[in-house]
Amino acid sequence: MNRKSKIWLYILAVVVVLIFNFPLMFVIVTSFKPLGEIMLPNLKFTFSPTLENYKMLFSETFPFGKYILNSITISLISTIGALAVAVPGSYGISRFGKVKKNVAFWILSIRMAPPVVFALPLFLILKWIKLIDTIPGLVMVYFTFTVPLSIWILNTFLMEIPKSVEESAMIDGATRGQILYRIIFPLLMPGIVAVFIMNFIFSWNEFFFALLMTMDRAVTITVGTARFVTGYSIYWGAICAASTISVIPMIIMTFLVQKYLVRGLTMGAIK
C-alpha cells in the first residue's frame, strides 16, 4: 500500500475511535458541567467548568470512597477466587475427554442464563446463610458468571498448549498436580491475565445483583452511582463524575497488561 492510503487509514482509525468513545467523552465533559447547564432545551457548546460534581461524590451523605473500596474488594476476590477453581477446572476439562463434554456443556449453559434466573433463589439462599448485604455474599453471587467465563477462556487457551510438554514431564515421574503448577501454569499466564481483566471488568460493572443483594455495607460503585438518581433530581453531573472515576482504574489496568491481554484472548486462533 502506498503512503497516501496509509494516511487515510490513520484518519479513518481516529474517526472510529472518536465515534466509539463519544459516550465516554460526553460523560467526562458532563462531569464538569454545573447542574443547571446539563438539561438545556438548546444546543450549547460552552459552559463554565466546575468541580462541584466531584465534590458531591465525597460529601457526607454519599460515601463514595466506601463504594470504591467495596467494589475493589469484591471484584478482586471474585476474580481471584474464580481463577483458583478455574485453572485446575479448565485443565481437567481440556485434558480429559470423559470430563470434557458434560461439564463444559453444563458450564456454558450457566454462563448463558440471564442473571434474573438466579435472582430470587440466590437472594433467599444468601438470607439463609446470613450473607445478604455482605462482601462475601456478593462475591459468591458473582461466581455465577466469573467462574464459567474463566473456565471458558482458559480452556480455549489450554488447548493451544501441546500435550508433548506434559508427556515428557510425566515420563520423568511428575504427578498431574505438579505438571499443572510447574509447567502449565507459567505457560497459561497470558490467559490468566486476560481472564483476570475480563472478570474484573465484568464484576466491577455488575449492577443487577448488586442492586438486589446490597443496601448499605456492601454497596458497590455501580449501585452508588445509581444513588444519584434521587427524588430531587437526577444528578447527571455527579453520575458522570462517578463514572469517570470508576473507568479510570480499568483503563490504567488494561494499559499495563495490554501485551498479555492480546496474547491471552486468541481463542484458539493458533493452529
Next chain:
Amino acid sequence: MRNDRGWRFVIPSVILLGFVALFPFIFSLYISFTESTAYNIYHGKFVGLGNYISLFKDIKFWDSLRVTLLYVALSVSIEMILGFFLALLVDSLDRYQRLFMILLIIPMMIAPLVYGIIFKLLYNSIYGPIPLFFRSAFNIELQILNKPFRALLAMVIVDVFQWTSFVFLITYSALQALPKEPFEAAMIDGATYWKRVRYVLLPLIRPAFVVIMIFRLMDSFKTFDQIFVITGGGPGTATTTLSLYTYFLMFTRYNFGKAAALTVIILMVVIVITNLVFKRFFREVSAVE
C-alpha cells in the same frame, strides 16, 4: 494418557457452581409447580404444569421472546461485522496499533448501567443532545423512543456502541496470533488485499470468531441494565425482553410460580441453543488437539 482422574481437577468448580447455580435451579423448578406468591413463597398450592400452560397461552411471553430474538440477532450481527472490520483496520496500521487498540476497547470497560443513564439523557426528546443536534442542524424533529421498532433499534445502538469493542478486542487478538506465512505466500501470488482476507484470513480466524459469537449471543441474551434504565420495557411492550418480563413477573407481580416457570423455560431455551452451538462448533474449536 490416563483418563480416570480428571475429575479431581474439576471438582472445586463443580461444587462451587453447583452451589451458586444448580441449587437455585432446583429451587426454581420446585416453585414453578406451585402457586407461589409473596404471601406464600414456600407453600403455594401445587398446580402441576399450570404455570407453564398459562405462560404458553400468554401473548406477552411470546412477545418478549420475539423481542429478545430480534434484539440478539440485530445487535450481535452488527457487532460482529463492525468489530471484524475494526480489527482489520487496526491490524493494518504500521505504528501505534496498541494505542488504538486500548482506545477502542474503552467502551467495554464502562458499566452498562452508565451507558443506560447516558443514553437516556442523549435520547431525551426535549433536552437530549441527539434530538437537539438534529433539530438545529437539519431542522428535523428526531423522535427516538416513541415507536416500537425504533425504540428497539435505539436499544440495539446502545448495545453496539458498547460491545463492538469486545468483538474487536478478541478478533484483533486472534489476528495478532495468526502465522504470517500464508499471507506472504498469497501476496507473492499477487492476491489483492480483500482476496487475502477472504480466502486466507477468514478461514484461519473462524474458530475464534465462533467463540466470540457464542459470547456475544450469551451476553446480549442477558441484557438488562440499559433497557431497564432507558425504556423500562416500553413503549408498550416493545423492548420488554425475556429478562425484563421475568423481572416484572417476579418483582412487580410477585407471581413467583409463573416467574419460576419462565426461568425454567429460559434455561431450557438456553440449553437447547447451547447444545446446538456446542455440537456445531465446540468440536471445531477443540479440533486443535
Next chain:
Amino acid sequence: MRKLVLILLSLFLVVIICAGNLPEVTLFCRAGPEAYGHRLQVEYWNKHLAQKYGFKVRIIEATRADYYTYVNNTLMAGAKTPDILESFSGFTALYGKSGLALDITDWYYDDSLFPYDRNDWLPIAMKLVTYKGRIYALPTDTNTYLLFYRKDLIPEPPKTWEELYEVAKKFTKKYNPNSPTMYGLAFYGRKSESLPMFWYQIFRSYGGTWWYDRPAFDSEPAMKALKWVVKVIREGLVPPDISTYEYMEILGALQTGQVAMAVQWDAAYPTLRDKKASPLVWDKMGVAMVPGVWTPEGIRRAHSAHDQMLVINPNSKYKKEAFIFIAWATASPEGAKIYAMAGCSPPRKSILSDPEVLKKFPRFSVKLPGLDKWGYAEPALPDYPEMKDILNTYLAKAWALEIDPETALKKANQEIYEFLRSKGYYK
C-alpha cells in the same frame, strides 16, 4: 491461592460485627426528600430523645431504583434487620395477608405507646395503612397528584380534562407557532406504579368505580378516560417519548421550561420552587387540583392518594422501640414538623395547616382540600400488585398507540377477571 481466598473470606466475615452502647434501631429508606426528612428526625432523636427512651436510631439510605423490590425481598426472606422500613401503601393488603409487616394495631391504641392525637390524621392516610381493620404501618407522607402549571403563561388553571386538552393544544408549538413552550402537557407514561394511579384519576372523575359484578375497567368511564389520554398523545400535545416518562422525566421537562403543564406528584413541588435546582422556572410554577369533569352537582374530581409509610420488621429484635420511634416520627408535633419543614408532607391536619409550614410550602393549601374532598384509595387486595401490573401493561400499550383503547381495556379487564377468579375472588 485458594487458601488465600478462604482466609480473606473469613476475615470479612469477622469484620461484620459492630458494637455500640445504646441499642440501635435501624431505619431503612430511599434516597430523596423522604430520606432527607428522616435524617433530620433521626439527628434530633439521637440528640434529644435517645437517652430518655433508651435507644438510638441509625438511618440507611438506599438507591431509589428498584427500592420496593429490595424492601419486600428483605421482608419475605425473614431478615432480622433493618427494624423499620419505609414502604408504600400499595402493599398494605399484601403485608396484612402475609404477616410480612408487624400488626401494630394494639400498640397504636395503647396511650402509653402512642400518646398523640389519633384524630389529627387525614382520614385517607390511615385508611391506606389499614387492612381488614388492622393497622400495619404509620403514614409518613400522603401524596397525591397536582396539576403543575406555568403561572406566567396560564392565568387560570384548567378545571376539566377537556379544558386541559384545549390549553395544552394552545401551548404546543405544532399547533401554535407562537407558543413559548414546545409541548402543552406532560404526565406519566412509563409502566410503573404511578401510571395507573394517574389514569385512575381520569377514570374516577368520569364516574368510574372499581367493580360492578366484575372488575369495571372496561366500563364507559374507563373508555372515556383512556380515549382522552390517547387523543392527547396522538395529537402530539405531550413529548413524543412520553412512554419513558416517570417522575424524573416530568420534573426535567418542567425544569427546562419546554412544557407548560404537567400532572405530577405533589412531592416535586419543593424541587420546582428551588432556585438552584430549577433556575428557569422556579418563580413561575403554580399548582392546582387535578382536573375533573362537570356534573349537574358541580365539578367532580378524583385525587389518587398513596402513603409513604413506615413498617416494622416482624423479625426485628427491637419491635417496641421501633414502634415508639415511628409513632414519634409520624404523629408527634415536633417529629412531624421537622419532617414537613424538610419538604415532605406528613398527613397531619395540624401540620398541613400550620402557618409556618404553609408559608414555606403553599401547595398544602391546594393539596389538603383536594385530598380531603376527592382523595380515594386503590383497591385493598393482597393480590393487587399483580392485578395492577396486568392493567399497567395494557395501559402502556395504549399509551404507545400499539392497540386502541377499547381493545386494551377489554383485554385488561378480561385478564384481571380471570386472574382474580383463579385466586378465588370470583366463583
